[in-house]
Amino acid sequence: MAETITIRLKVNGVEKEVTVKPNERLLDVLREKFYINSVKAGCLRGECGICTVIMNGKLVKSCLVLAPEADGAEILTVEGLSRPGKPSVVQRAFIEKFGFQCGFCTPAFIMAAYWIVENMPDASEKEIKEILNSVICRCTGYKQIIEAIKYAIELKKQA
Amino acid sequence: MKAYKYVGKPIPRQDVSKVFGDAIYAYDVKLPGMLYAKLVGSTYAHARIKRIDYSKALKVPGVIKVFTGEDFPFKVGIYAADRDVLARGKVLYYGHPVAGVVAETPEAAEEAAELIEVEYEPLEPVLTIEDALRPDAPLIHEHMEEYRHASFIYPRPGTNIANYLKLRKGDIKKGFEEADVVVESEYREPLISHAYMENWVGIARVLSDGTVEVWSSHQSPFAVRHLLAASLGLPIGKVVVHHTFVGGGFGGKAGLLLEHIPVLFSMKLGGRPVRLELNREENFLFMAQRAGYLFKMKTGATKDGRLVAHYGEYYLDAGAYADYTVNIGRSVGFVPTGPYEVPNIHVDSITVYTNKVPTTAFRGFGMQEMHFAFEQQIDQLAEKLGMDPLELRLKNAIVPGKSYLPTQVRVREDAGDPAGTMKRAAELIGWGKKPEKPDEPWKFRGIGIASFWKGPVQPSNAASSAIVKVNEDGSVDVLVGTGEMGQGTIYALAQIVAEELGIPVEKVRVAPIRSTDSVAYTWQTVGSRGLFSEGQALMRALDDLKNQMREIAARVFNVFKDEIEIKDGKACVKGKPWECISLAEMALGYTLPNGNAIHGPLIGRGSHVPSQTTYLDPETGRGEPKPFMTFGTGAVEVEVDLLNMRVRVLKAVTVLDTPVINPGLALGQAYGGAVMGISIALNEELKLTKDGRLLNPNFTDYKVARAGDIPVEMVAEFLGVGQKNAPYGAKGVGELTMLAWPAAIANAIYNAIGVRIRKLPITPDNLLEAIKEQRPELLKELDKYLLGGE
Numbered sequence: 001m002a003e004t005i006t007i008r009l010k011v012n013g014v015e016k017e018v019t020v021k022p023n024e025r026l027l028d029v030l031r032e033k034f035y036i037n038s039v040k041a042g043c044l045r046g047e048c049g050i051c052t053v054i055m056n057g058k059l060v061k062s063c064l065v066l067a068p069e070a071d072g073a074e075i076l077t078v079e080g081l082s083r084p085g086k087p088s089v090v091q092r093a094f095i096e097k098f099g100f101q102c103g104f105c106t107p108a109f110i111m112a113a114y115w116i117v118e119n120m121p122d123a124s125e126k127e128i129k130e131i132l133n134s135v136i137c138r139c140t141g142y143k144q145i146i147e148a149i150k151y152a153i154e155l156k157k158q159a
Numbered sequence: 160m161k162a163y164k165y166v167g168k169p170i171p172r173q174d175v176s177k178v179f180g181d182a183i184y185a186y187d188v189k190l191p192g193m194l195y196a197k198l199v200g201s202t203y204a205h206a207r208i209k210r211i212d213y214s215k216a217l218k219v220p221g222v223i224k225v226f227t228g229e230d231f232p233f234k235v236g237i238y239a240a241d242r243d244v245l246a247r248g249k250v251l252y253y254g255h256p257v258a259g260v261v262a263e264t265p266e267a268a269e270e271a272a273e274l275i276e277v278e279y280e281p282l283e284p285v286l287t288i289e290d291a292l293r294p295d296a297p298l299i300h301e302h303m304e305e306y307r308h309a310s311f312i313y314p315r316p317g318t319n320i321a322n323y324l325k326l327r328k329g330d331i332k333k334g335f336e337e338a339d340v341v342v343e344s345e346y347r348e349p350l351i352s353h354a355y356m357e358n359w360v361g362i363a364r365v366l367s368d369g370t371v372e373v374w375s376s377h378q379s380p381f382a383v384r385h386l387l388a389a390s391l392g393l394p395i396g397k398v399v400v401h402h403t404f405v406g407g408g409f410g411g412k413a414g415l416l417l418e419h420i421p422v423l424f425s426m427k428l429g430g431r432p433v434r435l436e437l438n439r440e441e442n443f444l445f446m447a448q449r450a451g452y453l454f455k456m457k458t459g460a461t462k463d464g465r466l467v468a469h470y471g472e473y474y475l476d477a478g479a480y481a482d483y484t485v486n487i488g489r490s491v492g493f494v495p496t497g498p499y500e501v502p503n504i505h506v507d508s509i510t511v512y513t514n515k516v517p518t519t520a521f522r523g524f525g526m527q528e529m530h531f532a533f534e535q536q537i538d539q540l541a542e543k544l545g546m547d548p549l550e551l552r553l554k555n556a557i558v559p560g561k562s563y564l565p566t567q568v569r570v571r572e573d574a575g576d577p578a579g580t581m582k583r584a585a586e587l588i589g590w591g592k593k594p595e596k597p598d599e600p601w602k603f604r605g606i607g608i609a610s611f612w613k614g615p616v617q618p619s620n621a622a623s624s625a626i627v628k629v630n631e632d633g634s635v636d637v638l639v640g641t642g643e644m645g646q647g648t649i650y651a652l653a654q655i656v657a658e659e660l661g662i663p664v665e666k667v668r669v670a671p672i673r674s675t676d677s678v679a680y681t682w683q684t685v686g687s688r689g690l691f692s693e694g695q696a697l698m699r700a701l702d703d704l705k706n707q708m709r710e711i712a713a714r715v716f717n718v719f720k721d722e723i724e725i726k727d728g729k730a731c732v733k734g735k736p737w738e739c740i741s742l743a744e745m746a747l748g749y750t751l752p753n754g755n756a757i758h759g760p761l762i763g764r765g766s767h768v769p770s771q772t773t774y775l776d777p778e779t780g781r782g783e784p785k786p787f788m789t790f791g792t793g794a795v796e797v798e799v800d801l802l803n804m805r806v807r808v809l810k811a812v813t814v815l816d817t818p819v820i821n822p823g824l825a826l827g828q829a830y831g832g833a834v835m836g837i838s839i840a841l842n843e844e845l846k847l848t849k850d851g852r853l854l855n856p857n858f859t860d861y862k863v864a865r866a867g868d869i870p871v872e873m874v875a876e877f878l879g880v881g882q883k884n885a886p887y888g889a890k891g892v893g894e895l896t897m898l899a900w901p902a903a904i905a906n907a908i909y910n911a912i913g914v915r916i917r918k919l920p921i922t923p924d925n926l927l928e929a930i931k932e933q934r935p936e937l938l939k940e941l942d943k944y945l946l947g948g949e
Binding site for chain 1: 174
């Protein structure tokens with residue numbers, strides 16, 4: 001596929017036009033054109049969820065979004081949550097509650113957690129689990145991730 | 160445990176880059192001028208390669224080169240070097256790489272790989288342990304006698320047996336004569352996958368001075384270096400292996416993975432960097448997985464509940480390459496029973512080749528599988544004896560200092576507290592109380608318990624070392640070869656340094672990203688051995704450092720060395736807190752008032768080898784195989800739903816005997832190990848077609864536990880019973896946390912519905928089959944609730 005198209009994306013607040021092939025995945029555009037290191041490929045078919053980002057306010061698996069579909073979109077990744085030395089409440093909660101181990105799925109869980117904290121501050125444990133069901137973590141057994149999310153909700157309420 | 164400032168505290172781990180997105184994995188490594196490799200997998204499980212035609216592939220723009228097996232006429236491996244680089248002459252499993260393309264872009268490599276034509280002459284595939292052992296079975300490895308292997312591995316050329324281990328203790332005949340009750344059962348576990356989140360990736364280049372550099376997703380950088388050098392005939396000092404963060408290992412990234420492939424491709428292409436990245440399907444097909452098992456067990460006890468005899472035939476279905484799995488065959492063979500003293504044991508552990516995906520280490524190294532079988536033998540014996548299963552366990556539990564291992568060596572006095580873990584786990588699960596009966600009459604609850612033990616399975620001389628350097632500001636760099644794959648051992652080591660030197664833990668750095676040429680050696684990061692082994696090396700390095708601090712301070716204050724104490728990052732004269740020198744002041748040596756400098760930079764060094772371990776006798780298995788064992792017990796409450804045949808774990812309790820350095824990290828292992836163990840018990844299986852094709856190389860069909868699948872309640876406790884020579888008494892817990900679950904769940908299912916589970920995974924199909932065989936009346940009962948019923 002030799003043709004290319006130009007799309008415009010706002011990634012973590014920075015707007016940029018990039019030239020992509022129409023069959024490129026948002027995942028690859030973010031990694032290669034926007035140098036977003038946190039977004040990882042795990043299965044490239046929407047099963048493992050570790051490439052999850054927030055696109056226009058929704059959690060999406062960036063391996064399942066084609067670049068043209070993302071034209072004009074606003075994307076948020078973990079790189080956009082914090083300023084140097086100042087973690088967001090979600091990141092702070094994951095650090096304090098041991099919400100990560102190998103870390104390969106962690107950016108996806110943090111984005112899911114951020115989405116929950118922002119959109120469902122009264123989420124029950126069952127609702128939290130339902131959202132987390134879309135991302136696989138093989139290390140933690142999820143318990144400390146869920147504890148971190150509950151703690152982040154609390155921190156947010158205190159702030 | 161005594162109260163410390165840092166040790167025993169849940170101090171957040173230092174690798175916070177993982178939550179900010181700037182942690183670097185091998186997956187993230189790119190080099191200028193990098194080429195991309197793609198492998199072509201076999202479409203047969205067993206076949207001769209007649210012809211490989213890659214002329215079309217070479218015409219794809221950007222393709223540099225196509226390699227086949229004949230380009231690399233040698234074997235690679237760790238314990239039994241049985242692996243071809245690319246298949247030579249025959250393919251041995253479905254997916255076996257037969258060719259490799261190298262191209263300038265991943266797209267060109269992929270397109271070219273699809274154009275490679277391979278003509279096969281199919282051979283009869285050998286797909287079960289029973290078939291592999293038939294006298295007329297096709298030979299999978301026709302020239303096994305030529306394979307290089309470790310001295311403690313006993314292959315049988317001319318058969319499909321990759322290793323044969325014998326364990327003999329006491330007098331088995333006499334043992335069974337004494338027995339009043341005997342239980343005989345067979346247990347099976349299928350091949351399963353580690354399913355770590357970072358697919359394997361490796362990048363290699365060869366510099367003009369001959370240095371071979373490798374970045375890859377591995378657990379043990381020094382093992383990769385050693386095996387690359389040994390297999391490829393490279394000078395080891397010219398091989399540099401870079402360790403990055405690792406996206407999960409669980410044993411699946413131990414030893415040498417596929418690093419030799421990009422290294423060899425790079426060597427043949429003038430040293431240009433070559434990247435081989437597997438996608439998820441390839442990771443299921445090309446990477447080694449966990450072996451399948453068949454245990455045949457016969458265990459006897461006297462009527463007062465004394466275990467007197469155990470006979471076992473243990474078979475491991477190792478797949479096409481048993482390179483690493485031969486050592487797991489040893490592991491289950493020389494620890495063939497649970498944590499009990501059994502005076503008479505006769506076990507053969509036989510590792511068998513089949514035409515399936517190769518297998519390797521997996522968290523637990525055979526011990527989850529062995530306990531799945533043995534801990535059900537215990538429950539069955541208890542039932543026959545009319546005895547409480549907990550009581551039978553307590554009666555026979557290993558008594559440190561008194562009991563003898565299956566390998567006939569006395570268990571050290573400070574080995575731990577097996578009985579203590581049994582009692583506490585029973586308490587926490589509510590042993591003896593009947594679980595609540597659910598309202599729905601088709602649901603049943605039960606509780607089950609399983610005890611376990613394990614130590615690392617390693618060569619008797621597996622070594623570790625550590626270096627501690629002091630920086631100008633009094634901060635400390637710790638150099639150890641321990642891999643970081645999520646378990647966080649290096650951060651526990653940092654806490655030990657902070658405690659010993661009395662400096663804030665933030666001032667201790669253990670770099671997670673490092674290279675074999677710039678850190679201290681360690682054999683491997685496997686077997687929950689890192690904390691114990693590198694921990695001891697580190698304690699010695701700290702002793703060395705503190706001794707140097709004392710020497711300097713003694714000279715400065717003109718006192719004897721033993722009058723100096725190390726406190727709060729300073730060396731002070733005892734009783735004179737004003738006569739002190741700080742770590743910062745002596746980091747590069749100390750300058751006296753007249754300008755004379757003394758000592759030079761502070762560097763502590765320490766080494767460790769498990770000097771008490773020995774080779775095992777080839778006829779009886781007698782010897783000391785392990786430097787330590789950790790003991791524990793898991794207990795569960797399950798709910799069996801007979802309408803959908805699903806089992807749910809409501810509560811999971813873990814109790815381990817060891818103290819821990821960081822309870823946050825240790826609990827993370829406990830919860831993660833429990834969920835992985837439950838997932839293996841209930842879901843996981845690599846499914847093959849009748850001709851050996853893998854049916855489920857993806858996460859839709861290979862189901863691992865998700866957040867919604869975890870137990871309602873998970874509890875873990877550590878009793879704090881340490882081993883004297885372990886740092887702060889603490890032994891690693893990573894594997895231990897996973898051993899109990901299939902056994903405990905199976906025992907709980909029996910407790911709930913009186914059906915014994917002898918085959919994993921406990922899927923609705925397998926559960927239904929077991930019920931039909933053992934208690935068909937349950938299904939009849941169920942009819943009442945279906946379609947209105949009666």
